[in-house]
Amino acid sequence: MADILSKTNVFSSNFHHQNHKIRTWDSVSGENKSAHVSFKPFNVRSSSRSSFSNFSVRKVVAGRPNALKAAAGACNSKMSIGLKKAPGWWEKGLKTNMKEVEGPNDLVESLLNAGDQLVVVAFFSPGCGGCRALHPKICQLAEMNPDVQFLQVNYEEHKSMCYSLNVHVLPFFRFYRGAHGRLCSFSCTNATIKKFKDALAKHSPDRCSLGPTKGLEEKELAALAANKDLSFTYKQKTEQPMDVPGQEKILTASASVSNINSYPPLPLPRPLQSNTTSNAIKDTDNNTLITSGR
Template sequence: MAVSLREGFCISGYSALDSTLDRKKPLFGAAAHSLEFSPWKNEYSLKQMVLGEPLAGRDKSVQNFSICFPQSARWWDKGELDNMVDIRSAGNLVDTLANAGNRLVILNFYSPDCGGCRTLHPKICQIAESNPDALFLKINYEDHRSMCYNLNIRVLPFFRFYRGQQGRICSFSCTIATINKFKDAMAKYNLGNCDSGPAKGLEKTELLKLALGESPPSSIIR
């Protein structure tokens, strides 16, 4: 059976074991199951509904089933390279930027249900492959809403470029139609070592906001 992960799907059915006949067959009173898959979050849920009372004198047990999907089913993980890193927390982001040295670091803010982010992702992977010395930090808006809000991220997809002691050198939003904006930034700032010393990382005002952890609004432009 072929299904489209983009559209999602549902699998349902039921069965029970009738010990009096010693064979599997649907029975009145068995449990019906419905398996629903979310295409954006790679999540599935198993629901159960009792169809009626069991027949007297019969020993029955409902057959359960489960389906697991590999992580590769998530579009934002496809094509991931060694220089593409998932950020797990605000502290993880601060430490990664501080330890990046002179490497060009690109913060990639995205959401699993952002169509523009999904379309752009393969191109970003290609650019990351062509620039192995650059570091791409992936920040999932759905997992880190508060962090994104306190970094003033108001539209997706969104990118920030950091470099050594200079700190943030540019930031912008782009789509597949304006991918040249991203390519031009890579060509301009990925020019090898340009300074020495500890990396600047986030601004002090941003660090303060992250420490305070203000709550974000419920929506963002996608």
């Protein structure tokens, strides 16, 4: 019965539009003999194939754009994930004593926490061909000198900080150590790598510097703090007066003089009442005048 009803839905349109000889099935099933179904026997196979083929084609065509969009989205996500995971040339071959600086605060803290250890600050740019060619040799030198700390500053990510530090040439290097602060600064390429090796050999021996670690200079710290593009704060140190030998004695002497002046005035001498005393005073006055005349 279900097969017959499905055939009626498929071929009912042909029955209304075409006038041909029709055969009827009197008894479709034993339960309902009054049901009659009409169809055109000669076009059953052709019409069924065309209708089902059209239905299947429409279904495939309607679902194809969604499938393409899903596949394209999956490809894009895989490509984006692959691009994010791919490291740059400046991230390859890094050693344990090499670190990339994240900002001015990180740079200042790294220099201050290094103590007497030699620190090499390397300024580079991902688009600089000289920086890229020099990077493998810097990694080799870092591996040969594990006691030296290498800090890498990406110029493209920290342009404003580099401007404040007066870095305008790449690749550029600065050497720092302990209380001495900056030791030297220069620019070199792969052809002039000897300059870097000489500076490393000169300043790499162990040294003990007296005083706290200096790091960046005062003017550099002030320039970083004045830069509005950077979230860096710096409070300048107040200069304390130096201890001068003998300064305490001078202060105590001045204090004693001030104390003397603060005493009450002395009483005036009383006038003499007798004539003898007045004559004695006159004699003394004459004597003094004579001596002064001589």
